[in-house]
Amino acid sequence: MTLLDTAEEKAGAAPAPAPPGRPARRIPAGVAALRWTALRLLALAVLLAAWQAVVAAGVWPRVLVPSPGDVWQAFVKASTVHDGVRGISGHLLVEHLAVSLRRIAIGTGYAALVGIPLGLLIGVVKPLAVVLEPAVTFLRTLPPLAYLSLLVIWFGIDESPKIWLLLVAALPPIAAATAAAVRGVPTDLVEAGRALGAGPVALLFSIRLPSALPEILTGVRIAVGIAYTSVVAAETINGVPGIGGMIRDAQRYNQTDVVIAGIIAIGLSGILLDALFRGLERAAVPWRGRT
Numbered sequence: 001m002t003l004l005d006t007a008e009e010k011a012g013a014a015p016a017p018a019p020p021g022r023p024a025r026r027i028p029a030g031v032a033a034l035r036w037t038a039l040r041l042l043a044l045a046v047l048l049a050a051w052q053a054v055v056a057a058g059v060w061p062r063v064l065v066p067s068p069g070d071v072w073q074a075f076v077k078a079s080t081v082h083d084g085v086r087g088i089s090g091h092l093l094v095e096h097l098a099v100s101l102r103r104i105a106i107g108t109g110y111a112a113l114v115g116i117p118l119g120l121l122i123g124v125v126k127p128l129a130v131v132l133e134p135a136v137t138f139l140r141t142l143p144p145l146a147y148l149s150l151l152v153i154w155f156g157i158d159e160s161p162k163i164w165l166l167l168v169a170a171l172p173p174i175a176a177a178t179a180a181a182v183r184g185v186p187t188d189l190v191e192a193g194r195a196l197g198a199g200p201v202a203l204l205f206s207i208r209l210p211s212a213l214p215e216i217l218t219g220v221r222i223a224v225g226i227a228y229t230s231v232v233a234a235e236t237i238n239g240v241p242g243i244g245g246m247i248r249d250a251q252r253y254n255q256t257d258v259v260i261a262g263i264i265a266i267g268l269s270g271i272l273l274d275a276l277f278r279g280l281e282r283a284a285v286p287w288r289g290r291t
Contacts, residue, residue, distance in 0.1 A: 177219020
């Protein structure tokens with residue numbers, strides 16, 4: 001969550017400061033949301049104006065830095081059928097995005113299925129932590145391109161190496177967040193559970209796991225972001241359809257406008273995906289941030 005989002009939430013709930021002797025004035029949530037929306041639109045307009053000014057000044061050749069209009073035309077081209085050609089590289093932009101998001105969902109899903117139990121074991125069983133935690137840290141420090149070639153040798157150039165790369169990229173943050181969350185469970189809760197007769201398994205599933213759930217969801221959210229940044233690397237090998245494959249093909253033909261359009265599409269879809277996960281966190285752990 002950004003500082004802007006935090007401020008936005010506070011704006012709808014906290015009264016505005018008032019001078020001494022005057023009652024505090026509460027700003028309606030709708031008005032606060034409109035203010036933040038206007039601020040974001042203003043920032044976007046300033047960015048687009050600066051971009052257009054750089055292009056008009058001819059600081060760099062148009063083939064290297066296309067105008068906002070050129071990028072918009074690339075969006076239209078990538079999203080429609082033109083001259084008998086379907087989008088870019090034979091697929092529409094939404095199809096490229098859908099395939100990449102499916103790969104991210106599969107890779108991150110497998111990473112969560114492995115990483116959460118692994119993190120629970122690391123956080124609860126100290127002998128296993130001594131053995132497994134260095135391996136998790138080792139994987140977390142590796143950039144995806146470092147082991148992509150090895151995965152291609154092992155699994156070929158179809159879907160398998162892409163899914164494996166996203167799984168290996170997303171697993172360490174989930175396992176590390178889960179382990180840290182389990183270790184951070186208040187000792188008083190654990191001791192109270194033991195006093196009531198709960199065994200190790202009951203303590204794990206009735207106290208440790210629910211208490212650690214907010215941090216676990218944060219780890220999954222971070223892992224999704226890491227998987228999204230890794231999908232372009234995963235799709236450099238036979239990645240069409242896929243947003244990374246589309247960008248790779250455009251780069252080969254110096255289609256800078258298509259490359260920028262693809263980057264913007266990744267960023268916008270990433271914002272929507274992150275907002276979806278924040279909504280999921282609020283629904284799954286409504287007590288988070290409350291006393």
